[in-house]
Amino acid sequence: MRDAAFDMPSAPSARFQPQDGKPILEAMGITFKAGGQQLLDEIDITIRRGARTLIMGPNGAGKSLLLRLMHGLIRPDRGEVLWEGQPLTKQAMKSQAMVFQRPVLLRRSVLANLKFALSVRGLRGHKRAQKIETALASAGLGHLARRPARVLSGGEQQRLAVVRALACEPDLLFLDEPTANLDPASTAAIEKLVMEANEKGITIVLVTHDAGQAKRLGEDVIFLQDGRVAEAGTVSQVLNTPQSEPARAWRDGRLYLGPQIRTLSGNDRSNT
Ligand SMILES: Nc1ncnc2c1ncn2[C@@H]1O[C@H](COP(=O)(O)OP(=O)(O)OP(=O)(O)O)[C@@H](O)[C@H]1O
Ligand SMILES: [Mg+2]
Structure with a gap:
């Protein structure tokens, strides 16, 4: 994640506002800080009702945090989560369910x-x-x-x-890496449950590191890097023809070490 000692003048967070499909949940300019760090920065995304949206990105990018914010478990420092166009309430949270990264x-x-x-x-x-x-x-x-x-x-x-x-x-199910560390048979069993749920109309928001799973399950993909949306679009756009350097590096199996990092003194140093 970003170090408070560094100011990263990277591209602003991309917006993700798909044209077709009614929004069920929107993150509007969400910023979240903790421990002296800005962990999520101006996240603007739309989850389409009935769609399967995947959140991808490297370890520490902010995927689990974003899920917890969208589910209303923590509150953003700035910005707002809208559920069916209205601020997310305790009542609306009951229309969502979440499967955590480590099953509780x-x-x-x-x-x-x-x-x-x-x-x-x-x-x-x-x-x-x-x-x-x-x-x-x-x-x-x-x-x-x-x-x-x-x-x-x-x-x-x-x-x-x-x-x-x-x-x-639930109307919407969040799943945070539900098949990490599982064998192919267990993975297939979970994916079947997810697809059956989606066929019944449940909106799916799923975090994964697995490109195969993304292609099997995904419709929309939001690619996070350093607490920002590096790129978002359809699975084939983001995974096959990525436009952003973080998503390209991920596809090619390269380490993405970030854009230019500028120290607070203003001296630039490149770590790419
Ligand atoms: N309450 C907190 N206080 C301080 N830092 C936090 C807090 N919660 C999360 N972080 C930090 O925010 C960053 C993003 O965490 P998050 O769990 O969202 O990452 P992630 O993208 O889900 O990574 P992974 O793929 O490893 O699960 C991490 O650097 C984490 O240490
Ligand atoms: Mg996580």
Whole structure:
């Protein structure tokens, strides 16, 4: 990330405002600072209703932070998140669900994890039991219902986290690297759940480092670098014919070390 001692005169954050499709969520000029650093800088993006939007970019670019801001878990220092054109409220947050980079599961059984999530949304009795059964079946976890969630394998935990989020019937699902460290079969299982959810109309916002996954799942791509939008567009535009140096470097497997870095004294030094 940027060091507070450096002023990086790089290109301003690109805007991402696709023309077609109704916006469900908009980040309007979002800036976030912590620990003396500007971690996100003037992020302007639009998430189209019903679309699958991928957030990509190197480690530390600000992807997880951006997700947490869009989900309303933290508030921006400047700018605003709009949900269906209105400022994001606690009520609107209930229309969203999030699968975190490291699955957050209760120290209880698989079943109890699902029960708890649905109870929080006010579901009880027969309706809840039915939903749990469907969720377990769609994740292939029926036989593990009574097992403590924390002893599941990484892939099983991620599947549980995804179906638990989906059981709450969100309009939009955020997924932060849901298949990192998973084998191809577990990855395919998660991707299937994501695609099925999207076919039912759930808007997907997913962080990934995996170009293959981006091409399989993505429609829109937002490429972050150093807390800014380096480039945004369709998957084929951004991954096949990138225009920005950060996205080009990523495609070519080169290390992108940033544009010119200028010290506060004003002396320029290039680190490329
Ligand atoms: N609360 C905080 N205080 C200070 N720095 C923070 C805070 N939260 C995040 N950061 C920093 O912000 C930067 C972006 O973090 P973030 O987790 O969004 O990166 P990321 O793009 O998701 O990276 P990765 O691909 O490794 O998951 C990192 O340098 C991180 O250390
Ligand atoms: Mg992250």
